[in-house]
Amino acid sequence: MTTLLLVPLEDTVIFPTMDVTLPVDVGDEEQVLLVPRHEGSFASVGTIARVAERVRLPGGVRGASLEGVARGIAGAASTDAGGRLRVEVTESPDVVPVDGRTRTLEREYRAVVDEILDLRGDDGRVASFLRSITEPGALADTSGYSPDLSFDQKVRLLETIDVTERLELALGMQRERLAELQVRRRIREDVESGANKQQRDYFLRKQMESIRKELGEDDGSIVDEYRTKIEEAGMPDAVREQAERELDRFERTGEQGGEGQMIRTYLDWLISVPWSERSEEHLDPVGTREVLDSDHAGLDDVKDRIVEYVAVRKLRQERGIGVSPSDTRKLASRATSHNGAILTLIGPPGTGKTSIGESIARAMGREFVRMSLGGIRDEAEIRGHRRTYIGALPGRLVRALRDAGTMNPVILLDEVDKVGADWRGDPSAALLEVLDPAQNSTFRDHYLDVELDLSQVVFIATANQAETIPGPLLDRMEVIRFDGYTVAEKTAIARDYLFPRQRERNGLHEEEVAVSDDVLELVVREYTREAGVRQLERELGTLLRKTATRIASATATAPVTIDVELVRDALGRQKVFQEAAIRTAVPGVATGLAVTGVGGDVLFVESTSMDGKGGLTLTGQLGDVMKESARIALSYVRGHAHELGIDPHGFEDTEFHVHVPAGAIPKDGPSAGITMTTALASLLTGRPVKHTVGMTGEVTLQGRVLPIGGLKQKVLAAHAAGLTDVILPERNRPDLDDVPEDVREQMTFHPVMTIGEVLDIALEPAPAVHHA
Template identity: 70%
Template sequence: MSTTSNLLLIPLDDLVVFPTMDVTLPVDPGEEERVLLVPRTDGEFAQVGTIARVKRRVRLPGGGRGALFEGEARGVAGAAHTGPTGELRVTVEERPDDVPVDGRTRELERELRATIEELLQLRGDDGSVAAVLRAIKEPGTLADSVGYDPELPVGTKIEILGTLDVTERLELTLRVLRERLADLQLRRKIREDVESGAQKQQREYLLRKQMESIRQELGDDDASVVDEYRRKIEDAGMPAHVREQADKELARFERMGGEGSGEAQMIRNYLDWLVAVPWGARSEENLDPTHAREVLDADHFGLDDVKDRIVEFLAVKKLRADRGLDAGEAPVAAAGTDHDAADENAPRRDDAPRRPAASRRRDGGTILTLVGPPGTGKTSIGESIAKATGREFVRIALGGVRDESEIRGHRRTYIGALPGRLVRALRDAGTMNPVILLDEVDKVGADWRGDPSAALLEVLDPAQNHSFRDHYLDVELDLSQVLFLATANSLETIPAPLLDRMELIPFDGYTVAEKTAIARDHLVPRQRRANALRDDEVTISDDLLRLVVDEYTRESGVRQLEREVGKLLRKAATGIASGKDEAPVRIDLDRVRDALGRQKVFHESAARTAVPGVATGLAVTGTGGDVLFIEATRIPVSGSKGGLVLTGQLGDVMKESARIALSWVRANAERLGIDAERFEDAEFHVHVPAGAIPKDGPSAGITMVTALVSLLTGRPVKHTVGMTGEVTLQGRVLPIGGLKQKSLAAHAAGLTDVVISERNRGDLDDVPQEVRDAITFHPTMSLDEVLAVALEERPVAVTQTA
């Protein structure tokens, strides 16, 4: 039952007094026999305090007065008022513990006693405190015993004091002590682990010192080798899992006690490679798209589509890095990416929690692959990308690679085992984020030693290459920071799964004007330096450079052009060095003919198509676009019903195109003005010159039809016309690929009209403006339109067998 009293209020700062607790306070209670002790925090009084009896008044050290108070019961503070002498008094409702006798309360009491005993054991109690607690019979008083714990926060004690219901107080106290128990158990475990680790380290240190002493006495210098490796491992900045592997191998080497065994030498080789990987090194990256475009323009002429795509690639990477959206790195051309850090420019810690693979993709998983004929600048533009981004550049030549170990490395069980080329590339670069060019990825082979292209699938997949495992190192290697670049001459030999991971950027070749500008701005200065000539010692005009391009080279790139320019400048250097010529030397036509010989490239379309039965086609080869002449002739053969002979190393697709062409011409002979008897007792021979070169592809159909119709009608094909397109038995013209490369070849050959499929009209946007200005393109839908454009109006006298 509660009673109400009017008591003196004594505030307590950072102190909580519970019932049954004695406390001495530097407070003079005057004549009061009972007071209310109320805890106060931040100037705020608690609602519940402790009614305490003044046991005795005491004299404190220093002459002050105080009193010894004994807590009796909880009191709920009511209205406050000022007493006669100005003291603060308060109306107090006394609330003694009302303990319900039920199973819940008794169960909580038992749990609390058990928890308190565990805490006392952890704190090293000698049994005296436990005996006192066991003497407490009342559950409310047992809960209040936590007030003696000096480590319990004041706020928690105030909360327990303010809990009037005994059962609720037991629950609260039990929850608080369980948290304290868990905290003490964790501290004890940490302390034991630290002590155990320290003892282990001390033991290893003593044993190592003893071993060093023994080796010094024996004159063994292996100890210095171990110390050197230990220092290299320490300085390598390895991730945690790699450092663990290195320490394990070093411990094995140390236990062997010498380098005489073959296994010891294998371990040394392994450690040499492990510390050679630049685990902690990273180039500072420059992702400024304006700077990248300036570098690309300075190093390469033309290739605007290629430059635009690369600048877009770097701009997206910069935005992602600036806005904290990129988890790592992204590559170019088979290019590259990371990652576990929010900033792309921050290296990833291998001991940090790994994120899901989907969140680690670099720039949406873009892999850029440069595809085009030789000599078009694929490799050199890779070097320019490295220079523009401030990264190191390493080239890996994959042409003819057939061993999967070249990519993944050999297992250490083999004699002469080595890491794969990727690990070697990182070692050569000296950083973990270089530009690595995978050159000629289309020429990777496969045999009994494995399929290297299958290993490249993991390397070029942004969702996997953050954990690439080299067979030799046998630790996870993060390649997501590498900017990969791949090059290829053609796509036909690239496996489909590998091709699926790539974004293709075509390098289709240069026009004559572009080659002339490249020769003037890049090739001539480079060859001057190569031949020890100063800039003012040899000059060559643009007209003569154009003549060299037009009459001495037939290529999509500029590699042969640079060789010819080199010949010219070597001749000039020889003249200056021998005293025959005085600088400056101006190269003229006579010097060109003397250095390069007679004209090597002829545009013979006019002569070849003057005879009926010859048509000019356009094709794409491994070296770019090319002009293809298709010849047809009729041979009288008794008893034949229009047989067909094909020569020129034609593939299956071109053979089918020839059969379709002959069938369409026979089916439409009357409409074309061809006598049906011309097909009787005759055999038709279709030939594509340069028979030593295999040819195939779905783009020669309309050319074969035109050659046959020209042969049978006697109307020659116009010498200015080239054509490309496939044909159906109904005479429909089908679209083809590689229009840009074919158009460049037609322009270089001097053609002014090109017949294409109507469905290729949209591809004309890819053709350089210079070519579109020089060539009239004729989009067609049927063979009738093709023949109307290609054939001369009148037949000519036939001088061959017809």
């Protein structure tokens, strides 16, 4: 037993093997007893500590660096001459029993502590320290380092003298710590993986609100900004409710995740639709005609129809016909049907279909948006993608409304005849709802998934030909034909529109260059053969570029008058020739008239015969209809050989070949029958076809001539090719009213009912027979 200086420790427990520096003056003492004390009560066991060094602490306070040695059981206490408390101490060194239980507890203790360290994220230093301890008692005392143990638990551990019992006590305490840490980890993982997500999000939102308030940014939150935009957008009630639901989702989700970004994009599109915006419409038939006349030359029938369209809209609007606030939705949809007359402008390229759509919008005071449909094959281009797809977007109609900034623009559906279809759907089927006035008031875009009222939109469609437009879609359209321009109209367009525009584009002033109508007509006749005026504008551009180059290089002095010599120099030799006389000079060639995707055209049907076993060869990329026409023509000529003055036996050992030049271009259509019949009849009778005659019409086996379409375009092509006589079916006689008057005055038309009449008009007279 030893008497040592008592050093009380307030609410602190020091174990053997621990080192500590305390603000206590130990004098000359070599050892002291460190005893925990709580609320004036001392523990029964303390730690005998060796004084390693006497130190001076900050502030001049004396202190000592102490090293724990062993446990000491405190006995009787007394006060020394200096008034310090001393106590009798019985040292209690650790006695390790020689049994397997202690070693088992030691292994379990190490395993539990290793798990605790793993959960706490130990960097390896603590684990290394534990591995360096080999004594079971010292190992158990390491629990005293844990900040998670209470003061009472540490005192109990210090007061446990038996090593095995102490190790068992320490193991129990560490198991409690492990269980607590595992529960904490599960809770943390549950929170991170979504458990109690709503409470967590609520807590985080409150924190964000507090942070914004501290930063003075409370009024600028994204949610508040969207809420304000939704209120100002003027959405219908159903749309606003949908927007507010998505905004609530966004508020719960936050903007950092992928779903939050998708919701923001959706809300941006929903807000971008001009729900409450309308253009103030001007319905003035007189003003509309003035706008159309100022923007386009000719096309009187087209302009008349557009003026009628505006006039009808004006009367119905002024008189309130078909519009009643008390109508049901169905009746309202029917009432808006007068708004749904889908004007479809069909004609060759370059005839002004798109530009006249712009003029309609300007005349009506509406915004204009062009939607090019050529080549699209995905239904989602019209209806939009569903939001479940990555990168989903609304359809083109929603984007058109956004670009227009109003709900009643003029939308031009350009190239509607070139819409395709594949495994992604049929866009033309989606257009059925868009263009149906009984349905488009409730059009639903797949992306927005709300109803859009398209009944106030003026839809105008354009196409090059009606044959490739699906029947159900064409049924919803009112077709206005653009059949092309006459030479006089092209000359006027060149003088009033194309020449001034190209002059400005090439940097020339009006007083620097001049051109006469005769020269413009020369360019039209000898350098272009088209229904529209695009190629004509290109030729005029070339002509003016050459002129600008001369003026800029000082090889010519302004003003420059463009004459024939300058045209030849700039545009080269003549490109378009009147070749009907040359091509039909020999028997077996007839001049036919056809309609192609670029307007009316002249086709020369050639035929020849040769020795053989009979039969018919067809070349020139002819479609099924034209192949049938050729076979019918041969059958008719053969069946009426006597009437035509042809040897009936000449067909038996003869093969026939019918060819339509320009074989690289596919050709088809029910209007070449009389032309092929005339060519074969000319070949077999030896009578050439008159070079001034062009013809169009289908023929039956009985020789009846059937009506055809596109007469105006064919007549204009014949006029441009220099033909003066046109043979046409009798039933197409009323269609001559569509032909411009100046063209009718220059040409002679021959309506016929039978192929016999055709041959009498088309073939040159038979040579006279002189008898000896």
